[in-house]
Amino acid sequence: xxxxxxxxxxxxxxxxxxxxxxxxxxxxxxxxxxxxxxxxxxxxxxxxxxxxxxxxxxxxxxxxxxxxxxxxxxxxxxxxxxxxxxxxxxxxxxxxxxxxxxxxxxxxxxxxxxxxxxxxxxxxxxxxxxxxxxxxxxxxxxxxxxxxxxxxxxxxxxxxxxxxxxxxxxxxxxxxxxxxxxxxxxxxxxxxxxxxxxxxxxxxxxxxxxxxxxxxxxxxxxxxxxxxxxxxxxxxxxxxxxx
Amino acid sequence: xxxxxxxxxxxxxxxxxxxxxxxxxxxxxxxxxxxxxxxxxxxxxxxxxxxxxxxxxxxxxxxxxxxxxxxxxxxxxxxxxxxxxxxxxxxxxxxxxxxxxxxxxxxxxxxxxxxxxxxxxxxxxxxxxxxxxxxxxxxxxxxxxxxxxxxxxxxxxxxxxxxxxxxxxxxxxxxxxxxxxxxxxxxxxxxxxxxxxxxxxxxxxx
Numbered sequence: 001x002x003x004x005x006x007x008x009x010x011x012x013x014x015x016x017x018x019x020x021x022x023x024x025x026x027x028x029x030x031x032x033x034x035x036x037x038x039x040x041x042x043x044x045x046x047x048x049x050x051x052x053x054x055x056x057x058x059x060x061x062x063x064x065x066x067x068x069x070x071x072x073x074x075x076x077x078x079x080x081x082x083x084x085x086x087x088x089x090x091x092x093x094x095x096x097x098x099x100x101x102x103x104x105x106x107x108x109x110x111x112x113x114x115x116x117x118x119x120x121x122x123x124x125x126x127x128x129x130x131x132x133x134x135x136x137x138x139x140x141x142x143x144x145x146x147x148x149x150x151x152x153x154x155x156x157x158x159x160x161x162x163x164x165x166x167x168x169x170x171x172x173x174x175x176x177x178x179x180x181x182x183x184x185x186x187x188x189x190x191x192x193x194x195x196x197x198x199x200x201x202x203x204x205x206x207x208x209x210x211x212x213x214x215x216x217x218x219x220x221x222x223x224x225x226x227x228x229x230x231x232x233x234x235x236x237x238x239x240x241x242x243x
Numbered sequence: 244x245x246x247x248x249x250x251x252x253x254x255x256x257x258x259x260x261x262x263x264x265x266x267x268x269x270x271x272x273x274x275x276x277x278x279x280x281x282x283x284x285x286x287x288x289x290x291x292x293x294x295x296x297x298x299x300x301x302x303x304x305x306x307x308x309x310x311x312x313x314x315x316x317x318x319x320x321x322x323x324x325x326x327x328x329x330x331x332x333x334x335x336x337x338x339x340x341x342x343x344x345x346x347x348x349x350x351x352x353x354x355x356x357x358x359x360x361x362x363x364x365x366x367x368x369x370x371x372x373x374x375x376x377x378x379x380x381x382x383x384x385x386x387x388x389x390x391x392x393x394x395x396x397x398x399x400x401x402x403x404x405x406x407x408x409x410x411x412x413x414x415x416x417x418x419x420x421x422x423x424x425x426x427x428x429x430x431x432x433x434x435x436x437x438x439x440x441x442x443x444x445x446x447x448x449x
Contacts, residue, residue, distance in 0.1 A: 027247060030247070031247040034247070034248075034251055035251060038251060038255060049273075050265050051266075052273040052274060053273045054265060055265075055266045055267050055269050056269055056271075057268050057269065058272065059270060072368075073357055073372075075353075076353040079354055079357075082410050089288040089289070091288070091289060096405065096406070096409060097409075097410060100404075100406075100407075101374065101405075103405065106375070106404075106405065108403070109369065109372050109374055110373070125297075127298050128291075128297075128298055128299055130291070138280065138281040139280060139281060139282060139283040139285070139287075140281070169268065
């Protein structure tokens with residue numbers, strides 16, 4: 001009697017929970033974990049500047065190529081970005097800089113190219129060329145070119161091999177963690193000031209060959225000296241960049 | 244179980260298929276969700292203005308303004324009001340030392356060497372692409388012109404050469420002048436100009 005009751009109750013319970021309820025619960029649990037994991041992975045992969053910014057390559061009003069001008073012709077970055085060593089902002093060149101070479105009145109290079117029409121118009125009317133900004137730090141953060149390039153941080157550390165780009169491409173995430181990674185350990189990115197605009201310079205290969213650096217032992221020794229002797233300590237407290 | 248896995252795999256493939264991988268070239272600006280502080284409505288360097296007719300946020304100085312670092316009442320060298328005040332000078336108004344020449348070398352190699360060549364003979368890289376005949380500095384006429392004239396050529400340009408005043412600051416222009424002078428001197432040098440202890444291999448050459 002006693003036993004039978006138990007059995008009938010058991011039957012009632014199993015009507016509510018199907019026989020394979022354990023498997024279903026396990027599958028659901030695994031599904032939730034897998035799904036949650038995938039969502040988390042997706043968010044960390046896609047919702048960070050490494051995905052949202054890197055690779056941004058806007059169309060420009062003039063198909064100006066750094067590969068021709070900085071690479072092939074070997075123009076120094078400061079020929080056009082004249083203020084980068086003296087100002088927080090790296091200026092884009094005004095049309096008269098381009099017209100030094102491309103002005104038809106001076107009978108120069110590709111003076112009648114249709115690709116250069118916006119530059120010629122701007123030169124005549126004084127209306128600026130509508131270049132599209134590629135790199136942008138949010139307005140609540142403060143960035144300064146001068147302090148970086150005068151301390152031996154090369155353009156290549158933050159902009160990639162611009163001298164090989166036909167169109168300027170966003171190469172680095174420019175996120176806060178990216179800034180801090182270097183501020184905590186700047187040494188691998190340091191080089192003598194004269195070489196800041198030499199993007200093809202490779203400290204591993206060229207250190208022993210270049211007459212500028214031959215006299216110092218190695219990049220590591222040079223960087224250590226910069227940190228010790230010239231007291232190079234990139235700050236990491238919040239007010240440095242959020243002022 | 245199988246279905247759950249298949250659906251998740253499909254979702255993953257679909258997501259990656261639609262939004263791609265990191266670092267892919269994109270023509271669209273990065274998406275911003277909360278934009279208020281990121282793009283503040285204020286005037287920025289080289290920004291575009293809807294208010295001024297010429298579209299610039301950065302305004303030109305009004306006529307008669309004295310540039311920062313130049314004083315109207317102290318006309319000492321390096322502090323003149325107007326570039327034209329320099330054009331008459333016979334010699335460089337700054338002390339010419341090794342530091343100025345090194346600065347000059349950097350300025351020259353940045354701004355002038357593309358056209359005039361590293362040695363100033365007028366055969367820079369740009370001439371391979373149709374740049375019309377930049378001057379050769381190693382001529383009697385250019386050796387005899389005054390330093391102030393070279394300064395004027397850099398500031399205003401001359402003939403087929405554009406103006407470099409907007410790009411190069413006055414002290415750097417003088418540094419370039421000093422370096423051009425050094426090149427001219429080197430192009431016209433005799434063995435006696437080289438100090439005895441530095442001659443080395445030079446003497447053996449004809």
